[in-house]
Amino acid sequence: MTKQPVVQLENISKVIGNKTIIDQLSFELYPGEVVGFLGPNGAGKTTTIRMIVGLMAPTSGKILIEGIDIDQEFEKAIRHVGAIVENPELYKYMSGYNNLVHYARMVDGVTDERIEEVIELVGLQNRIEQKVKTYSLGMRQRLGLAQALLHKPRLLILDEPTNGLDPAGIREFRDYLRYVADQEGVCVLVSSHLLSEIELMCDRTLIIQSGKLIGEKQIQVKQEKSQGQKIVRFEVSPVDKAVSLLSSTYQAVSDGFEVEMGREAVAALVQKLVAENIQIYAIETRVKSLEDEFLEITGGKSVD
Amino acid sequence: MIKFVRLIQNENMKMFSRVSNWVMVGFFFLVILFNVAMTPADLPNASVEDQFSYFLSGSDSPLLVITALSIIWASSIMAAEFSSGTIKLLLIRPVTRVKILWSKYTLVVLYALGLTIIYFLLTLLFAYILYPGVSFPNESITIFAKMSGLSFIESLFMITLTYFLAVTSYNRSLALGVSLFLYLMSSVLAFVLQTKPWSKYLFFTQLNLTKYASFDGGISAMNTLSFSLCVLGVYFILFIVATWITFASRDVAS
CATH class of the missing domain: 3.30.70 (Alpha-Beta Plaits)
Structure with a gap:
């Protein structure tokens, strides 16, 4: 691939105390691909994601988003990232709409029209004026997705995204991820422990264990698979x-x-x-x- | 700069979306009204001017409430984001942490300032309703304005101390408890420690600034308004720097 990667991790390590959580991890993600991020519990998935979004600082190594060093120019680099880190934690005492307004104010160039567009996209039109504490888990997931998409990110990071969605919701969600990846060239990184789900929606998977990348695999289209072993x-x-x-x-x-x-x-x-x-x-x-x-x-x- | 204003707007929206804030603001107005209701209707052998002056100097209890409410907000405004987990979505925006840190602080300071101004105007209004015909301006109003201003400086210092404790410890109960204790006990502590010469360099013995409203000099040369402000100023800078450094470099792992 000659495309410029959306994210580059170069020899990232994270040491907390004397325990190495992430050990010399390197990988690249490209536009338009949906990548599954797998690993047993405690392998370092969440730590890696937290470092990519700037919640944690790596002990050594470099993270580039759209070629911009996140440590040097945080505001410019993080502009391209939308994420749900673990559960979508929102302000329960405010309406869904005010939650979105809150995040829209933090990025330049998010218009009221864009907010309406995103609300429609995640299908929350009827409930958006109600307080988030009245929402079901599935609705909170939708609102979480809406806040991640507000500023049209180049990289979408989702941690356990289908948690709490019903089967129809999961299906819709999957179609939507494919849509943003294929049509808008967004790179999506999905971390999940539901392997069958990753298999259905991802082009590629990265498997980490004990903070090291131990497997990388292209998931082939079904027909190709049947001709193989x-x-x-x-x-x-x-x-x-x-x-x-x-x-x-x-x-x-x-x-x-x-x-x-x-x-x-x-x-x-x-x-x-x-x-x-x-x-x-x-x-x-x-x-x-x-x-x-x-x-x-x-x-x-x-x-x- | 525009972004910083938008961040303050956000914090303001969050603050006023909470029921607890309206309860606190309601309580504040109740204390002002209570203060008016408790005023003796007529003092025998006193001129209207004297009664006016007595009313203004005696209505300082709402100032205590303002500082207490500011301490409550300073302790929870950041800690609440951590306990609800919303901090994770807040810090992954194209806004540096430093801006988020100071936007919250600024809002609490503005909150204290706003309540102080409301208190000043309302109390003055009630004073003129109760004792009409007093000339404007007059000396008791100057002293009253001084008292309100000095009380705001007390609030500002307490906000800074509480915010420092809350951000460095992530523990809002600790921040709230320690700050309220030091604030309410400051006069007692100052009295207990008065024989020790070094005690005047401790910030909590210098917290009572409103006493300087009616007289400028102190009991000794080392006990003046400017001395108190200098001591508090040094601690103020210390707290600001420590808060800044801690928050800018910390990993968010909650």
């Missing part, structure tokens, strides 16, 4: 004999085995098994999910 589960008897015929590595499961192979290889293996008089009860293919890969990469380890 799949996990195929065979239910056969006798298992021992069948396994001895395999040339690749396999994983034993109850009443059979699982192998990773291409489409043609499946047919070949079936023929082989039949020729050896092995009973085949079932053949299932399944696409390797992000969850499998996540556990594979992180080793399913606990917090340390």
Whole structure:
């Protein structure tokens, strides 16, 4: 990619006390992509996000937003960022509209029309004049998204964004993220522990553990995936004999085995098994999910 | 600069959206009215001028309320953002932390100033309603104006102290408790420590400025209005710098 990255992290470290929370982390995010940010609890996701938005200062390293050093020119750099850090904490004693006015005043060039536009976008027209304390969690999420989008950011950071949204809301939200990424070239960084959700909405995932980047993966479009390697589960008897015929590595499961192979290889293996008089009860293919890969990469380890 | 004004506007909107603020402002007006109601209707053997003067010098209790309300706001205006978590959305705007820090402080100072001016005008109005025909201006009004002004300086100092405590400790109860205690006990502490020569350099022994309204000199040369202001001024600068440094560099991890 030759595009200028929206965010660049260069060897970011964060040491609190004598504990290294983030260790030499570097990555770049580009316009128009939705990036999932994954990691087990305590891996440093929130710390990384807090450093990108300037709530925490890195111990060493550099963060550039649209090429501007956040430490040198904070106001200019942060102008391009919209975010929800953890829960959307809003002023409960004010109306939704006043909450937006509050944030609009803090950035130059946000007009009243823009406020109306954003309200319509998140579908809060009917309730915007009411106090936020009367809102449901889903409505607060929508208002949180509205404040993040007010100033048309180039980078949108969302921490657990679909928390509290109903299925229809999640669907709408996903479509909306795709819209801003594809149409307006916004770069979206989504941190979540709901892997299936990340898989549905992201182009790419970054996986961190113990403050280090340990995996990076492009999520392919579904059709491409089906032409690649799949996990195929065979239910056969006798298992021992069948396994001895395999040339690749396999994983034993109850009443059979699982192998990773291409489409043609499946047919070949079936023929082989039949020729050896092995009973085949079932053949299932399944696409390797992000969850499998996540556990594979992180080793399913606990917090340390 | 325009941005700073907009930040103050924001803080103002938040302050006046809270029910607790209206309760406090209501209480303030109640104290002013109470003060008027408690005035003796007629003092025998006293001229109208004397009664007018007596009324003005005796109506200082609302000033105490103003300082107390300012302390309450100074302790909570920043701490509330932290306890509700809204600080995270506030600090990720294209506005430096320093501006946010001083916009909140400025609003509390303006709040104290506004209440002091309202108090001054209302009390004067009541004085003329109760004792019509007194010449304007006169000497008791000058003393009354001085008293209100000095009381505002007390409030300003207390706001600075409380804000410093609240921002550095993130603990609004601590800030509120320590400040109110020092403010209300300042005369007692000054009395208890009067035998110690170093005690006059402690800010809380110099907090009672309104006593200088009617006379300029003190008991000794080291106990004048200018001396008190110098002592408070040094502490004032210290608190401002310490507040500034702490807030500008701190990680927000709540």
